[in-house]
Amino acid sequence: MATPHSISIETVAKVANLARLNLTPQEMATMAEQLSGMLEHFGGIDKLDLSAVVPMAQAVPLKNVLREDVVMPSLDRDEVLASAPDAHDGRFRVPPSAGQES
Amino acid sequence: MSNASSAPQHSTALPNGWEMVVGLEVHVELDTKTKLFSASPNHFGDEPNTNIDPVTLGLPGALPVLNKQAVELAIRLGLALNCTVQPSTFHRKNYFYQDMPKAYQISQYDQPINIDGFMMLPGDVRIGIERAHLEEDTGKSTHIGGSSGRIHGSDYSLVDFNRAGVPLVEIVSRPDIRNSDQARQYVAELRAILLAVGASDAKMEEGSMRCDVNVSVRKPGAEFGTRCEIKNVNSIRAVGKAIDYEARRQIDVLESGGTIRQETRHWDDAEGRTHTLRSKEDADDYRYFLEPDLVLLDPGTEWIEQIRASLPMLPAARRAQLATLTGANKESESVYVVVERGQDEYIAAVAQAGGDAGRALVYVQQAFAEEGATPAVSAAHLAALTQMERDSKVTATQAKTILAEMVANGGGDPAAIAAAKGFEALDTSAVEAMVDAAIAQQADAWAKYCAGEEKAMGALVGAIMKASQGKADGKVVTAILQSRRG
Numbered sequence: 001m002a003t004p005h006s007i008s009i010e011t012v013a014k015v016a017n018l019a020r021l022n023l024t025p026q027e028m029a030t031m032a033e034q035l036s037g038m039l040e041h042f043g044g045i046d047k048l049d050l051s052a053v054v055p056m057a058q059a060v061p062l063k064n065v066l067r068e069d070v071v072m073p074s075l076d077r078d079e080v081l082a083s084a085p086d087a088h089d090g091r092f093r094v095p096p097s098a099g100q101e102s
Numbered sequence: 103m104s105n106a107s108s109a110p111q112h113s114t115a116l117p118n119g120w121e122m123v124v125g126l127e128v129h130v131e132l133d134t135k136t137k138l139f140s141a142s143p144n145h146f147g148d149e150p151n152t153n154i155d156p157v158t159l160g161l162p163g164a165l166p167v168l169n170k171q172a173v174e175l176a177i178r179l180g181l182a183l184n185c186t187v188q189p190s191t192f193h194r195k196n197y198f199y200q201d202m203p204k205a206y207q208i209s210q211y212d213q214p215i216n217i218d219g220f221m222m223l224p225g226d227v228r229i230g231i232e233r234a235h236l237e238e239d240t241g242k243s244t245h246i247g248g249s250s251g252r253i254h255g256s257d258y259s260l261v262d263f264n265r266a267g268v269p270l271v272e273i274v275s276r277p278d279i280r281n282s283d284q285a286r287q288y289v290a291e292l293r294a295i296l297l298a299v300g301a302s303d304a305k306m307e308e309g310s311m312r313c314d315v316n317v318s319v320r321k322p323g324a325e326f327g328t329r330c331e332i333k334n335v336n337s338i339r340a341v342g343k344a345i346d347y348e349a350r351r352q353i354d355v356l357e358s359g360g361t362i363r364q365e366t367r368h369w370d371d372a373e374g375r376t377h378t379l380r381s382k383e384d385a386d387d388y389r390y391f392l393e394p395d396l397v398l399l400d401p402g403t404e405w406i407e408q409i410r411a412s413l414p415m416l417p418a419a420r421r422a423q424l425a426t427l428t429g430a431n432k433e434s435e436s437v438y439v440v441v442e443r444g445q446d447e448y449i450a451a452v453a454q455a456g457g458d459a460g461r462a463l464v465y466v467q468q469a470f471a472e473e474g475a476t477p478a479v480s481a482a483h484l485a486a487l488t489q490m491e492r493d494s495k496v497t498a499t500q501a502k503t504i505l506a507e508m509v510a511n512g513g514g515d516p517a518a519i520a521a522a523k524g525f526e527a528l529d530t531s532a533v534e535a536m537v538d539a540a541i542a543q544q545a546d547a548w549a550k551y552c553a554g555e556e557k558a559m560g561a562l563v564g565a566i567m568k569a570s571q572g573k574a575d576g577k578v579v580t581a582i583l584q585s586r587r588g
Binding site for chain 1: 134135136141142143149150151152153154155156159167168169170171172173189191196198200213244245256257258259260261262263387389392394396397398399400401
């Protein structure tokens with residue numbers, strides 16, 4: 001049953017595709033049910049008048065955490081590339097992209 | 103970059119009353135020592151993968167820390183573009199691509215650092231700036247195999263992360279641009295501003311300044327048409343060519359009864375055309391959410407005002423000042439070129455030394471192309487040369503010769519050079535004698551000239567210049583001839 005907070009199978013399929021997750025129909029049904037349950041849980045917030053509340057940017061009460069512009073040593077390239085599945089000519093070798101360019 | 107000059111190259115009008123609507127998204131790499139969120143060097147041209155660290159590579163547990171200098175440079179640029187600097191947040195822009203190892207780019211979304219600015223173009227054209235926000239650059243992929251070196255059909259890709267995490271500002275204009283001249287002027291002016299405030303070296307050929315162009319067409323007053331985004335526009339010249347091509351392509355489609363699909367297109371500079379890169383029917387869904395590892399950036403009035411006070415005079419103000427000093431039009435090529443070279447203060451020094459600023463502008467534009475902001479020729483010597491020309495001690499042609507000698511020698515006293523070359527001024531009575539001799543020798547030409555045939559004057563002037571061995575002032579000769587004719 002659709003409620004204001006329900007997540008449809010279609011939405012789950014779309015998000016799964018964007019996240020490159022391969023879900024079975026059974027898994028999608030489970031996810032839709034669980035995600036709907038979570039939204040339902042927070043649905044109580046809708047009953048509050050929040051018009052005077054400034055949206056919170058961060059959970060931590062900090063701002064302007066900044067670093068001076070000073071160079072620190074980089075990682076050793078050979079060591080890094082040795083941990084990669086494949087490398088060539090000082091670079092990471094990867095399969096033709098299955099993704100999208102920004 | 104040699105093509106930054108704003109020399110006018112007019113675009114032709116669109117057919118059948120069509121109007122183009124253009125907006126630009128320009129990415130610039132900020133001139134910091136380190137990356138936006140980590141301490142690896144921000145340096146172009148190094149060996150692949152030598153400027154990398156756990157944050158750059160997106161290794162588990164690595165946390166970003168914002169670079170203060172990148173923030174300062176972003177604010178400098180924002181203020182120079184007349185933006186409001188506001189408290190801002192960072193978001194994750196999620197997508198999968200091999201040059202983003204975290205599978206997201208940290209960018210600014212609904213609360214960018216700079217909003218609502220503008221830039222003025224020649225003719226008092228105002229182009230709105232929607233936003234100028236901070237984000238990190240991506241790594242660089244090289245596609246190997248396949249036919250074209252592009253991603254389609256390639257066998258594999260090689261990835262270099264030196265550029266990943268380099269601080270960028272993306273400057274988004276409002277769709278206020280109406281022709282390719284304005285687009286080129288916008289990019290050239292933005293580049294001049296970036297250089298003036300020290301935010302970026304803005305080298306399009308090295309990719310530290312990159313343009314994406316949004317183009318649509320409409321009939322004036324109609325709703326905006328469907329737009330296409332053009333990528334890979336890598337020079338100011340290409341910005342103009344790509345826009346003109348794309349507007350005409352869209353008009354052809356519409357006039358033959360077709361519709362424009364919203365899509366991303368690729369500019370092929372060699373072929374001079376755009377072609378489809380990908381359709382945007384699947385609207386980009388980057389699932390932006392607040393970056394939990396970064397806190398609010400709220401620079402505060404004190405820091406912002408401190409930065410504002412430290413800004414240099416901007417190119418537009420320098421051009422206006424130079425125009426006032428020299429009497430030239432502030433939109434003239436000489437004023438643009440000289441300010442771009444940073445030689446306007448030198449011309450002010452020439453004027454200060456008693457020189458003619460208008461003549462100095464001409465000399466400097468023509469002869470000092472290879473000189474920097476402080477030419478080897480001293481301001482006092484250039485001032486002296488303008489005085490010699492003004493007082494008719496040398497002719498314009500002789501002054502040019504003297505100037506060339508001064509530039510070649512890295513300086514020198516113009517009076518001494520004039521003396522060495524025998525450029526002594528002929529007094530007017532000597533010139534008058536030569537004029538009379540020429541009239542006697544060239545009776546035919548003189549008769550024609552007296553009958554109103556102006557071009558007959560050329561033979562007379564030529565004879566006089568020859569007799570004077572080039573020492574006579576062409577303007578004086580002409581004046582005497584005119585007065586003799588009566």
